[in-house]
Amino acid sequence: MGLSLQSSGRSRRGNDRYRQMSEINVTPFVDVMLVLLIVFMVTAPLLTAGVEVNLPNADAPAISETNNRPIEVTLNAKGEIFVGETQVSVKKLPSLLKSVASENIKDQKIFVRGDQGIEYGQVMGIISIINKAGFSKIALLSDPTR
Numbered sequence: 001m002g003l004s005l006q007s008s009g010r011s012r013r014g015n016d017r018y019r020q021m022s023e024i025n026v027t028p029f030v031d032v033m034l035v036l037l038i039v040f041m042v043t044a045p046l047l048t049a050g051v052e053v054n055l056p057n058a059d060a061p062a063i064s065e066t067n068n069r070p071i072e073v074t075l076n077a078k079g080e081i082f083v084g085e086t087q088v089s090v091k092k093l094p095s096l097l098k099s100v101a102s103e104n105i106k107d108q109k110i111f112v113r114g115d116q117g118i119e120y121g122q123v124m125g126i127i128s129i130i131n132k133a134g135f136s137k138i139a140l141l142s143d144p145t146r
Helices: 027-047 093-100 120-132
Strands: 071-075 081-083 086-088 109-114 137-140
Touching: 071 093, 071 120, 081 093, 086 093, 093 120, 109 120, 120 137
Parallel strands: 071 109, 109 137
Antiparallel strands: 071 081, 081 086
């Protein structure tokens, strides 16, 4: 009558309540990773910088980028010249390119973007100035989506 049997093998004091968990709770980790993914998805399109230009059409293959990042020289519809997002005059273009370029000028790539509304002679004049400054890897960019 006063005898009680315990089938679970636990003691009456409840020592098993304080046993360590052997599993890792990954829910907070997944929550943080999803928030970071959303942040990067929102900010990635905003990282592309440049001057708005209406590029001409071309059926040429895309240029693959290597370790050295190319310098972008842009001519907009008004004939203004930009290196990256910095407006520059024709006279200061060679010195600015040399200061922005990596150590080896011969291997530095320069992408020239020209609005399709400007004259071909203006684009060729800028390419000539860049070439006289010592740069030999010059490419013209076009818009392949049209």
